Amino acid sequence: MAVVFRTCKSLSKNAIFTRGISSSLRLHSQKPPTPPEPLVNVDVDDKSGVAVVTLNRPPVNSLNTPLLSELKNIIKGLEDNKSRGMILTSSSETVFSAGLDLMEMYNAPKDKLSAFWTTLQSTWLALYRSSFPTVAAINGHAPAGGCLLSLSCEYRVMVGPKFSIGLNETQLGIVAPPWFVICMRDVLGHRQTEMALTSGRMFSAPEALKLGLIDAMVTNKAEAITEAQKFIAQFAKIPPLARKLTKESVRQEGIKYMEDNMIDDLQMFMDLVTQEKIQKGIGLYLASLKKK
Numbered sequence: 001m002a003v004v005f006r007t008c009k010s011l012s013k014n015a016i017f018t019r020g021i022s023s024s025l026r027l028h029s030q031k032p033p034t035p036p037e038p039l040v041n042v043d044v045d046d047k048s049g050v051a052v053v054t055l056n057r058p059p060v061n062s063l064n065t066p067l068l069s070e071l072k073n074i075i076k077g078l079e080d081n082k083s084r085g086m087i088l089t090s091s092s093e094t095v096f097s098a099g100l101d102l103m104e105m106y107n108a109p110k111d112k113l114s115a116f117w118t119t120l121q122s123t124w125l126a127l128y129r130s131s132f133p134t135v136a137a138i139n140g141h142a143p144a145g146g147c148l149l150s151l152s153c154e155y156r157v158m159v160g161p162k163f164s165i166g167l168n169e170t171q172l173g174i175v176a177p178p179w180f181v182i183c184m185r186d187v188l189g190h191r192q193t194e195m196a197l198t199s200g201r202m203f204s205a206p207e208a209l210k211l212g213l214i215d216a217m218v219t220n221k222a223e224a225i226t227e228a229q230k231f232i233a234q235f236a237k238i239p240p241l242a243r244k245l246t247k248e249s250v251r252q253e254g255i256k257y258m259e260d261n262m263i264d265d266l267q268m269f270m271d272l273v274t275q276e277k278i279q280k281g282i283g284l285y286l287a288s289l290k291k292k
């Protein structure tokens, strides 16, 4: 496996000022500080051209603006490099992604809230319409936004039986936007989507497999990656342009919705999430998570 590009910026300073006993400023040279871990890692297999993209924001890969931005840049980089496929997974052993970072939506200034949502929209669109085959190797819990990322891929392999997946927004008192609904309907059909979304139900991996919310269940991450590679290998002989145009055609409802409604969708989000009772609900939910 070769690392093609990293999205972290290395720190250039290799000296710091410290205040001594006499309060004078002295310069001490020291080793360059270790650069921060990237929020998303990408490794491309030289032979197959398939990228493993790993969400890496401990403890639960909650999706904040910087992570989403890195993910979007990576997807764009893969597009530019005519990638043969992408496997999305997590560096955590128990959580694929806890969904949107609730801290981004709680008591946030309007400009930050708006930047967060528009970054989510564009990252989702880049993933959903990507020209290359995409597989989610779901190696942990995948509630809400974690489920959305999985549904936006073409194939889902999940480690089971103990992890769960679903769009649980209604349980939090929030509403899954229309493009979340389209993603689930793409996979489950109208009836099952209505049942799942109105109840905000989370499904265990075996339940998700039975329903068709995931395509395969395996027992560990290595197996999930192998299954994902097998899925992508099927396309080796399919002309990439024909595949890309067909995928766009099948997914045109979601693509068109986002292209035509970005601003209205942002407005709906801002109107809903800034309501006092929604803010109160998010605050209580966050407190309950921290109390666990």
Ligand SMILES: CCCCC/C=C\C/C=C\CC/C=C/CC(=O)SCCNC(=O)CCNC(=O)[C@H](O)C(C)(C)COP(=O)(O)OP(=O)(O)OC[C@H]1O[C@@H](n2cnc3c(N)ncnc32)[C@H](O)[C@@H]1OP(=O)(O)O
Residues within 6 Å of the ligand: 059, 060, 062, 094, 095, 097, 098, 099, 100, 101, 102, 103, 141, 143, 144, 145, 146, 168, 169, 172, 174, 175, 176, 177, 178, 265, 268, 269, 270, 272, 273, 286, 289, 290, 291, 292
């Ligand atoms: C028709 C008109 C429609 C209009 C609609 C328009 C707009 C819609 C408006 C809004 C829609 C917004 C959509 C939101 C989708 C989302 O993704 S919301 C996020 C939902 N996520 C969840 O419910 C998951 C919550 N987390 C968990 O269940 C668990 O954490 C876990 C994932 C199962 C993992 O459990 P584990 O025991 O391993 O970890 P902890 O629970 O102890 O968590 C560790 C640490 O992390 C914090 N945390 C967890 N999840 C989040 C999160 N999503 N955001 C921020 N922080 C999170 C947790 O609080 C702990 O913190 P610590 O105690 O400080 O360490």
